[in-house]
Amino acid sequence: MKMLVTGAAGFIGSNFVFYMQEEHPDYDIVVLDALTYCGNLETLKPALKKKNFRFVKGDIADRDVVFPLFREEKFDVVVNFAAESHVDRSIEDPGIFLKTNILGTQVLMDAAREYQVSRFHQVGTDEVYGDLPLDRPDLFFTEDMPITASSPYSASKASADLLALAYHRTYGLPVTISRCSNNYGPYQFPEKLIPLMIARALDDKDLPVYGTGENVRDWLYVKDHCRAIDRILQDGEVGQVYNIGGHNERTNLQVVKTILHQLGKPESLITFVGDRKGHDLRYAIDPTKIHDQLGWLPTTAFDDGIRQTIDWYLENKAWWERIISGEYQQYYKEMYGNR
């Protein structure tokens, strides 16, 4: 089995590579990653030591990189994590989101068609369903809900999903799509809520909570997401979309207070700041389909996962301090500069 994993120098992709190396040590894994601001090759250090692992630096939207790579490696399976993933950045500058998330996905799927991969898995997000009202806790996102994205990020991810389904119907590309809720865990870039708040609280800096802090997210431990994708690759049906989530809804304020409590820091660090433009109110996944059809259930409860995550950030200060200082971007040069 030869697998291309794109975007695996980032948060979920790197966790996925570690998961797959553990679960399927015989798989050959090739990572294609452009090492943008949030791609950190240092994260993949343990994977780089394995014989059946290769890292390629390159842009998924660059046909001159992607097509020769597919020709050379003859992939059986492609899992596309590569994306611009931060909503706030998409509000400031949407262009790169459209290029990477839509056109990049198109280039990968064109290559997947040309070189006849047996599965193209698109890693999607629950944000393509828009949001749910705060006063209707009985409502959840299901796979057949209409797509109604709120931010340029979610619009770009929705476009990629639609394109993937169109490639399946029109060209018969064996596509599957997963739409997961908010992930947390090791190696998340410290611009996202949980690692940002941990890093700032440890430095006794103010914690910027957008708006009222009452917006709700549905948190899933990253390893549970990785296991769900593996299940879809094994037994998922092509042309199908699978929601992934574990009924773990928390307001942002609850999450931030949990972090403060576990770190022994005062709630007075919380500072309410101006709201995100177009801020989605509530995400909540209905995971019935993946549970019923593929037997997937999350295994990490939020209280355990958040404790493990906080411990990881405490034990791996060097990893995120190098990111915050910008030093981590030197790593590729150190590793590959003289090759």
Ligand code: NAD
């Ligand atoms: P991330 O921002 O941590 O990592 C993204 C990775 O993609 C980085 O390594 C970056 O260098 C790489 N990349 C960016 N542009 C590229 C390009 N043009 N070519 C090649 N590589 C490129 O993101 P993440 O949080 O790990 O998210 C991974 C995927 O999962 C994304 O597709 C995202 O939409 C999706 N997703 C994320 C979450 C979440 O909570 N983080 C939830 C559901 C779905």
Ligand code: DAU
């Ligand atoms: O739902 C899946 C999505 O989850 C993924 O598709 C995205 O790639 C991922 O970034 C994440 O999007 P969110 O916008 O939900 O995540 P973020 O960590 O940016 O914010 C979580 C919530 O916390 C959101 O309601 C905004 C709020 N927030 C965020 C930051 C960074 C704050 O209040 N303060 C902050 O400083």
